[in-house]
Amino acid sequence: MAEEKKLFRVIVDNIPVDVEPGTTILQAARLIGGEVAPPAMCYYTKLKGSGGKCRTCLVEVSKGSTADPRPMPKLVASCRTTVMEGMEVKNITSPRVIDARNGVVEFLLLNHPLDCPICDQAGECHLQDLSYEHGKEATRYEFGKRTFEKHDLGPHIQLHMTRCILCYRCVYVADQVSEGRAHGILSRGDHSEIATYIEKSLDSDFIGNVIDVCPVGALTDKTFRFKNRVWFTKPSDAHRHCDKCCGKVTLWQRGEDVLRVTARKDQWGEVEDWICDDCRFVHKKASDWIIEGPTQVNRHSVISQGHYVGMRKPKETISEVMGGRAPKLLMDIHSVSEVNKPDVDLGALPGPATSAVFNKEKS
Amino acid sequence: MQALTNRVKVLDQKPLTFKERLYLPAIFSGMLITFSHLFKKKATINYPEQKRPFSPVFRGLHILNRDEEGRERCTACGLCAVSCPAEAITMESAERQKGEEGLYREEKYAAKYEINMLRCIFCGLCEEACPKDAIYLTETFAPANYSRKSFIYGKPDLLIPDPTKEPEAFAKAQGGIKAHKEKVR
Numbered sequence: 399m400a401e402e403k404k405l406f407r408v409i410v411d412n413i414p415v416d417v418e419p420g421t422t423i424l425q426a427a428r429l430i431g432g433e434v435a436p437p438a439m440c441y442y443t444k445l446k447g448s449g450g451k452c453r454t455c456l457v458e459v460s461k462g463s464t465a466d467p468r469p470m471p472k473l474v475a476s477c478r479t480t481v482m483e484g485m486e487v488k489n490i491t492s493p494r495v496i497d498a499r500n501g502v503v504e505f506l507l508l509n510h511p512l513d514c515p516i517c518d519q520a521g522e523c524h525l526q527d528l529s530y531e532h533g534k535e536a537t538r539y540e541f542g543k544r545t546f547e548k549h550d551l552g553p554h555i556q557l558h559m560t561r562c563i564l565c566y567r568c569v570y571v572a573d574q575v576s577e578g579r580a581h582g583i584l585s586r587g588d589h590s591e592i593a594t595y596i597e598k599s600l601d602s603d604f605i606g607n608v609i610d611v612c613p614v615g616a617l618t619d620k621t622f623r624f625k626n627r628v629w630f631t632k633p634s635d636a637h638r639h640c641d642k643c644c645g646k647v648t649l650w651q652r653g654e655d656v657l658r659v660t661a662r663k664d665q666w667g668e669v670e671d672w673i674c675d676d677c678r679f680v681h682k683k684a685s686d687w688i689i690e691g692p693t694q695v696n697r698h699s700v701i702s703q704g705h706y707v708g709m710r711k712p713k714e715t716i717s718e719v720m721g722g723r724a725p726k727l728l729m730d731i732h733s734v735s736e737v738n739k740p741d742v743d744l745g746a747l748p749g750p751a752t753s754a755v756f757n758k759e760k761s
Numbered sequence: 762m763q764a765l766t767n768r769v770k771v772l773d774q775k776p777l778t779f780k781e782r783l784y785l786p787a788i789f790s791g792m793l794i795t796f797s798h799l800f801k802k803k804a805t806i807n808y809p810e811q812k813r814p815f816s817p818v819f820r821g822l823h824i825l826n827r828d829e830e831g832r833e834r835c836t837a838c839g840l841c842a843v844s845c846p847a848e849a850i851t852m853e854s855a856e857r858q859k860g861e862e863g864l865y866r867e868e869k870y871a872a873k874y875e876i877n878m879l880r881c882i883f884c885g886l887c888e889e890a891c892p893k894d895a896i897y898l899t900e901t902f903a904p905a906n907y908s909r910k911s912f913i914y915g916k917p918d919l920l921i922p923d924p925t926k927e928p929e930a931f932a933k934a935q936g937g938i939k940a941h942k943e944k945v946r
Contacts, residue, residue, distance in 0.1 A: 413781055515838030516869045516893050624854045626837035734910040737851040737873045752795035756872045761763050 410434055423487055424455055428666065431494040435666070436489050437499075437528050439506070439613045441477035442564035443668055448570050449477035453502045454528060458495050463488035468584045472496050503532045509544045509588075511560045512537060512616075519615030521628035521700045524667060546591050547644050549556060551581070552599025553748065554606060554620050554679045559591050562616035568592065568608035575672050576604035592616065603642065607680040610661050610669050616684035620660040621679050622650075623750040629700045631657055636687035651682070653738070655745035656682045662693075682745045720739065805818035817941075819930045820898040823876055823914070824921050824934065828866055831931075833924040834895035836873035841887035841896055850887060866893075874919065876911040878903045897938050 405416040410427045411434045417426045423442075427435045436457055447454075455477045458469040464484030473495060476487070487493055507529055514520040518546045546559040552747030564583065569592075572579035581603065594600070600608070608617050631650040638645045650658040659678050661669040681687065695702040716725045732739060744751060780786065806813065826834045837854030855872035857865045863869075883904075887896050906912065922930035 487784075515836045515840070516867055520838070576821065624837075624856050626854075627843075629843060630839060690888070702844065704848075729909065734913050735851070735875060736913075736915055737853055737875050745852075750860050750869075751872065752855050753872065754858075756853070756855065 406481050406483045406485070408481045408485045408487065411489050417481055418571070419480075421447045422449075423457060423459075423474070423479050423481055423485075424482050425487060426447075427457075427476065427487070427743075431665075431732060433490055436476050436666075437524070438477055439524060439528065439563060440567060442501050442567050442570070442611055442665050443666075444672075445567060445574060445611070448565075448567055450475050452506065452565055454499060454506070456498050458488040458492040459485060460488050460492075484669075485610065500532050504527050505537070507534060507537055508539050508559070510563070511543060513561075517558075517561065517615035518618045518628070519561075519612075519622060522667075523615060524613040533709065543686050544588060549591075550597060551594065552601055554675065555600055555609060556618045556620045556623055557592060558616050558618070560591055560595075561614050563614055564590055565613055566590075567611040567613070568617055568721075571608050571611050572605060575607055576602040577713060578602045580605075600663045603675055604625075604672055605733075606670065606675045607661065607672050609678075610663070613667075617676070619658055620749055621682065621747075625657045625744045625751065626749075629703050633693040633695065633701065635662065635690040635693050637690065638677065638681065638687050640677055641672060643677060644671040644673070645677060646671055647677055647756075649687060649689065649739040651684065652744070654684050655743060655744055656684055656687070657745050665696075677747045693695070771884075791819055796828045815900045819900050820885045821901040822878070822903055822918055823881075823887070824899050824900055824938075825874065825916065825919040826895050826897060826938065827921055827923065827931070829864070829924060831925045832862075832864060832866040833870055833920065834893045835871045835874065836867045836869050836893055836895075837874070838891060840890040844890035845855040845881075846884060846886065847882045849877045850881075851875050851877075871916070874916045876919065878914055878915045879909065881915050895943065896916065900941070910934050 403418060406419055406421075407414055407416050408423070409415075410423070410430055413430050413434060415426055415430050417429065424436055424438060424441060435625075436455040438449070438455045439452035441452075448505055452718050453474055454473060456474055457476040460478070462466045462470060462485065463482035463484075466678060467484075480641050481671040506525060510525065511735075514523070514526060517523070521527060545561065549557050549559065551557045566583070567627060569579065569582055572581060580598050580600050581592060583590050584593045584595060606619075609619050612618075626648070631652050633648050633650050636649045638647075646662055648660050648662050650660065659673075659681065661671060661673045664670055692705070692707075695705065717723060742751075742755060747755065802934075828834055837852050841854065842850040842852060851873075852871045853873040854869050857868050857870055859933065884896065885898050888898050921934035924931035930943065
């Protein structure tokens with residue numbers, strides 16, 4: 399019989415949990431779930447070597463282990479610290495942690511342009527959530543923020559370097575998920591930026607996953623750029639037969655138009671399965687997909703607005719009364735409204751809509 | 762039965778007295794009341810010429826604001842639409858192209874913007890939600906009309922005049938916003 403694995407008992411915020419040796423504090427806290435799990439901006443379970451950069455997951459270790467019960471002198475990054483037997487961790491119960499995290503959030507926002515009204519990530523942005531959770535939605539920084547020369551990353555991926563928090567997730571994705579990395583971090587310190595050095599587009603397969611792993615709006619989908627706000631699109635689980643990837647995705651639809659395709663994400667905002675660029679960027683028709691049903695959205699998320707879950711539609715009685723004939727509608731919505739014209743298919747546009755798209759329709 | 766309140770009035774159903782049966786005194790006293798109103802302060806005003814003052818928090822028709830250079834402030838962030846309890850606001854956004862920098866303040870702008878005044882409840886939440894200082898409720902009523910279409914207000918109806926072309930009309934519209942802000946504060 400196989401040797402029974404010894405489990406470490408860890409206490410996170412007074413809640414005990416048994417985990418295997420080698421687990422990080424963050425993973426142990428995520429096993430408990432809820433508010434106990436520290437936020438993570440750079441750590442990604444599916445990417446080897448990620449974590450330890452953003453410092454938002456700092457926790458206090460008030461007791462090192464049963465063998466050595468001394469507390470750790472400084473706050474530690476929970477994503478990179480492994481648990482010990484009898485370790486006691488304080489996350490939200492420690493004022494030191496809360497204070498440090500507030501500071502970290504403010505530092506992350508130091509050079510952030512705060513252009514959420516324009517950013518396509520708004521509504522599903524981890525930095526936005528984090529800053530609102532810590533009451534740091536406004537900046538105290540009075541000086542000029544760092545800016546960068548614009549880099550073009552090809553027809554599918556839009557880079558906004560000013561929004562980047564340098565979490566390195568996209569670099570790990572290019573290394574570990576797609577073949578051949580073409581981008582990386584150039585320069586040092588304040589000048590560090592994501593770029594391809596020589597203007598080179600990112601076109602290896604699976605590179606579109608950098609969009610999903612990006613915790614902020616630095617890497618966004620060019621095929622979705624400015625098409626609509628995230629919370630006005632309806633997410634639904636869908637799949638198709640794909641020989642490159644699992645083909646399981648979330649479709650973001652407006653009416654019948656598929657505006658965006660992303661991988662499915664779990665409760666920690668991490669991708670369940672990587673999807674290929676074909677599925678993400680090319681197949682933008684509802685007929686390409688087998689739709690399984692609406693995605694479960696956390697009701698605290700803005701994306702759940704306007705989703706009338708469990709709504710019962712009243713029965714249409716007019717056709718019954720009229721002997722099976724449908725009522726003749728005298729008003730067509732498109733005759734009074736200029737918005738969402740049927741002849742403008744936003745989902746089919748390769749990039750953002752421009753004035754030409756809307757003016758052409760007028761003439 | 763015990764009365765629930767003390768406002769109960771017992772109906773007097775005695776037969777009319779001789780004076781009441783005479784009828785004319787009551788008629789004349791009534792006409793006297795009507796006549797006396799000729800010399801009292803009028804309760805009405807001559808509406809189009811005279812207007813009643815609005816309350817400082819009055820919320821009427823919306824306008825879309827411009828900045829001093831005449832660029833549209835709205836970036837189609839959708840916060841007004843998401844905050845709208847009546848779901849009256851819809852929009853479509855587009856990317857600003859080279860050469861349009863004088864028209865739109867930011868990289869993204871509202872190519873189409875519509876408020877359905879039939880749905881709007883004039884709650885002012887859009888004004889509160891706007892992060893770009895772009896939408897305001899003015900002291901104007903939505904005019905009456907016969908067709909539904911005239912109540913769907915698009916961008917041409919909502920945008921205030923361009924300061925580079927019509928500086929006076931712009932100043933008037935801006936002054937309205939400024940006065941409104943000060944009064945509310």
